[in-house]
Amino acid sequence: MLYREAGQFKTTYAADQAVFPIAQDRWFIAIWIILGFVVVPVFANEYFLRAILIPFVIMALAALGLNLLVGYCGQLSLGTGGFMAVGAYAAYNFCLRIPELNPILAFLLAGGCATLVGILFGIPSLRIKGFYLAVATLASQFFLEWLFNRVQWFTNYTPSGSISAPPVTLFSLSFETPTRKYFLCLVILVIFAVVAKNLVRGRTGRAWMATRDMDVAAEIIGIRPMYAKLSAFAVSSFFVGVAGALWAFVHLGSWEPAAFDINRSFSILFMIIIGGLGSIAGAFLGAAFITTLPLILNQAPQWFGFTLSTAMISHLEFMIFGALILFFLIVEPLGLARLWRIGKEKLRLWPFPH
C-alpha cells in the first residue's frame, strides 16, 4: 500500500495535470534530486565522479534525446554519434571563433546546429520507415564522421585532426573540479528532463506518439506527419547535440571523431532499448545500466579477490554483458522502465496481492 492513491483528491485542474499527480512519485523524485545534488557530491570520490557519474549523466541526456525520437515518435535512428559530434565540433568552433561567448551559450548554439543537421537528415523519414530509416540515419553517422575527419576548418587546421576544448567558465566560475563538472552536467540534465517530460505529455508528444502508433490514422485525425516527424528529429538532435558538447568539453576534454563513432550510436540505442522505449525514466535506467555495468564487470573479479588475466576479464566482460542484454530483452522486452512500473503496481496492492 506504499503507492496508495486513495485519499489524494485533486480539486483543481492544475493538480490534475501535474507532472507527478501521485504524492509518492513526487517524494520519490525529491529523494532522487536530493541524492543527486547533495548526497552524491558529499560522498563520491573523484574516480566515482569523473569516471562513472559524469559519463552517466551525459549519456542519460543523449539517451533522453534519442528516446524522444525512437521511443516516442517511432523513428529509428542510428545517427546519434554523428549528431553528438555535430554538437561537440559546433561548440568548439563557437568558442574558438567568438572567444567572449559564454560556453553554456555555445552548448545551446551547438544544440541548435545539431537541430538543423538533424532536421536535414530527418527529411528521409517523411518517405521511409523503420529499418529503412535506420539505414538512412546510419548514412548520416558515416557522413558526419567523414566530414569532421576531412574538412580541416572544423578542427582549426590542427595537423592531427584531434582538438581540445577550452576550459568551461561561467561568470568567472571555472568548471575544473570534478564536483563542479558534475553539477554543471546534472543541472543541464534536470532542466532537459523537465522539458522532455512536459513535451511528451503535451500536444507535441501526443502527435509523436500517434505518429509512432499508426501514422495513417494520425494523419486522418488531423496530425501533420511532416511536422510531427521533423519536430521529433529537431528536438532529439538538440538534446543529443548538447550531450555531445558536454561529452567533449566536460568529460573528454580532448577528442577525435572516433569518440563519436558508430559504437556510440549503438550504445545509446541499447540504452533506450534496455531502459524502456517511450519512457523518460527508461532513458536514465538504461544509461545507468550501459555505462556502469561494463565497469563493474571489469572490476568485480578484483573486488572478490580473484586474480584473472586482463584479457580474460575483458572477454568475460563482453560475454556477460551480452548475455545480460539478451536476458533482459527476453524476460522484459519493454525494458527496465517497465520493471519499475510493474514494481509500482505491486506496491500499490502490497501486502494484499489479488
Add this chain to the structure above:
Amino acid sequence: MTCTALALASAVCATAPATANEQFIPVLVYRSGPYAPNGIHWANGFVDYLNLINDRDGGINGVKIAYEECETGYATDRGVECYERLKGKGVTGAAVFNPLSTGITYALTEKAPVDKIPIITMGYGRSESADGRVFPWNFPLLGTYWTAADILIQHLAKLSGGAEHLRGKKITLVYHDSPYGKEPIPLLQERARRHGYTLITIPVTHPGVEQKAAWLQVRQQQPDYVLLWGWGVMNSTAIKEAAAVNFPREKMFGVWWAGAEPDVLPAGAGAKGYNAIALQHSAEKAAVHQDILKHIHDKGKGAGKKEDVGNVLYNRGLINALLVVESIRTAQGKYGKKPLRGEEVRWGIENLNLDQARIKQAGFYSILQPIKVSCNDHEGVRHARIHQWDGAKWNFVSGWMEGDNGILRPMVESAAAKYAKEKNITPGCLKS
C-alpha cells in the same frame, strides 16, 4: 612483511601499511579488441620487465614495484576511465602513465598538468609535445611521428641516390584515418616543399580491413614509394593488398607501429621484402632477455609465451618499461629512495640521461641508443634504422639515421606555440 601469529596479528596486519615501500605504476593495455594482436606483446614485455626488476633486483633501489593492468581496448573513453581508476592508487598515487594510444594521449594531455602525473608516449603521441616548455608533462621519448617520417624520407632520398633525385617522384601515404595516421602529414608536406616530390595521401578507415579502393588508387598512380601508417589488422591487410595489385613490397615502408610480426606473418609470403622503420630495436635479443627467461619465464611467471620474448613489440614494451624504471631511478637520486609522487617522477624523466655504459649495464646494449632528455627536448634521442622482412625474420637494411632537427625543431616549436596560445600557456621550464 611476515605475520606469524595470524589470529593475534590480524589487526596489526590490517593496520600496518603493507604497501609502504611500493612504487605504483599503472599499466594501460589492450589485450582485447581489434588491436589486441599487437597490444598483447607490448603489454607482456612491459610487465615482464617490471617483474624482473622486482625479482632480480628487489625493486628500484629497494623500492618494490606494484603495478595494475587496466584494459582500454584502444578506446579513448575507457582509457580515461582507467586513468581515473588508477591515478590515486598506491602510497603516492600513479608514478607515470603510458597511454599506448594517440587518442588517449590527447585526452590525458589535458588532465596530466592538473593531476601532476607525467605521461610517456614512447614513439607515438603528439609530435609538438617534444617541446617541453609548452608540454611539461608529455614525454614522446625515442621519437615522434614527425621524426619517423623525416627519417623515412631521408632513407628514400638515399635509395634514390640523394635528396635532389626525389624531385618529381611520387610518394603515397596510406594512413589510418585518425589523429595517429594524420600526424606525419605536415612533415611530409614540408619535405615535399623542399625536395619537390609529390605527396599523395590515401586514408583508410578504422580498423582498416577494407582497403581495396585505396590500393586500386595506388595501382593507378604508380607511386615510387608507399609509406604505411597503420596499426593492427590494417598493416597485414595493406601488405596483402599490395601483393594483390602487384605493388613491390620492397618499395613499401611502414612506420614503427607497422613493422612487427603480427603485421607481416598474416600476409605470408606476400610480406617478403616489406620494410619498416624500427624504433631503435628490431626483433633481437640482448642480455636482458637472458635475465627475463631465467628469472621470470623459467619460474613460470612470464606474461606471455616463451617464444615471444624478444619479438618487435615485446621489445618495445620492454624498453618502455626500462625508461619508466630508469626515470624513477633518476628521480630517486634527487628525492630519496622511497616511493615518489608523479611530479617527482616528472623531474626524473626530464633529467633522464642513459649513456652507453648504463644501457649496457641494464642489458639493453645494441637495442637502445643513448638518450638524454631535457626541458627543451622531451624526445631525448632521434635515431632509427630501417629493417626488412625476409619472409622469416627482420634484418636491418640501413645504418643509424637521425631525424633532422633543422626541419623538425621549427615545426615542433611553431605547433607548440599555437597550442600555447590556444590554451593560454606561458612557455617555460617547470621548476623541480
